[in-house]
Amino acid sequence: MKQFQDLPTRRQEQLMAFDRLLTIMDELRAQCPWDRKQTMDSLRHLTIEETYELSDAILEKDTTEIRKELGDIQLHLIFYAKIASETGDFDMADVLNSICDKLISRHPHIYGDAVAETEEQVKANWEQLKLKEGNKSVLGGVPGSLPALVKAMRIQEKARGAGFDWEEKQQVWAKVEEEMQEFKAEFNAETNNALDPDRAEGEFGDLLFSLVNYARFIDINPETALERTNKKFIKRFTYLEQQARAHGKSLSEMTLAEMDIYWNEAKKTPGLS
Structure with missing residues (x-):
């Protein structure tokens, strides 16, 4: 294994940033009432929510949001490992070594003698x-x-x-x-x-x-195709609502034919097609 000082500068910066997050997690777990109270069960639904937020950012191709959501998920991963370390089950080193070992064993065409060209x-x-x-x-x-x-x-x-x-x-x-x-x-x-x-x-x-x-x-x-259609429908329906309000109308008072006028406008509007 390479020594830290022998690593490229950017890799050193990455490892230092990871160490910084581990240190902050230690401090929060020890000092913050909310962080001290959390369990794996209490974090579970929050992790699922963060994953969906990352998925939305990826679909929108918003790299700034992708970076932020990846950070949120990384925090959750470290949080779980920190909780497990307190019970002596495992810690972050165990987590990372485990996935490294699995990647090596699952890629015998890279780390062994197997052949896989496709x-x-x-x-x-x-x-x-x-x-x-x-x-x-x-x-x-x-x-x-x-x-x-x-x-x-x-x-x-x-x-x-x-x-x-x-x-x-x-x-x-x-x-x-x-x-x-x-x-x-x-x-x-x-x-x-x-x-x-x-x-x-x-x-x-x-x-x-x-x-x-x-x-x-x-x-x-x-899944991606359907979600893109969902988002497209939401944008067009929102346009329909906005145009109806702008003309002093309520959707509940409009006929389907009247709503179709704004819907067809939405289909021709840049960014809503």
Whole structure:
């Protein structure tokens, strides 16, 4: 291992900044009433919130906010390690050495004799290594608490890593169309009544799963795509509200045709398309 003084200047600055944060965490845990009171359970929902804030900043391509949110998440990681160190379970050195060891073991094509020249070969190697490490199923590493859309993506990626996947995207699109027909068979679009609510829900789930699969084949992240659409809708709807107020109108008093006028304006407005 290199000595500190032998490291490049910027790496020294990075390590000193990390040490500074560790020191501040020690001081806050010892002196601040709020920080002293926190537990892993009390921090959990805050960490989830910070992660979503980072996700928003990434989607907005706001590098200033990305830097700030990364700092917030880093603080949480150090906080968890500090709490664990107080009970003697582990500390930040254990956390960092653990991930270093895992990265080395999961990359035998870099740190060993294995060969992996493509991304798919790397993923396949990962899944085999995880099974050797004790995972009973390729899908065992998919967290149960993941949102359904993200979970579908991870399930499909892991299945592909094990060699269970479609060969051509045309096959996947055919599956999408098949699932659409099966959903339509369980749902009367004209009367808007499900023939069997449970079966209709099941077929709709199959349809969504197949669409996620197709998105994966054409290199579209469905979670990102849907969130971008959410944000676009929010911007356009906000424009609709603003224009209605500017003309002395309330949405509840407007007809759909009147609202469509402002909605179509929003679609043509730079930054809202």
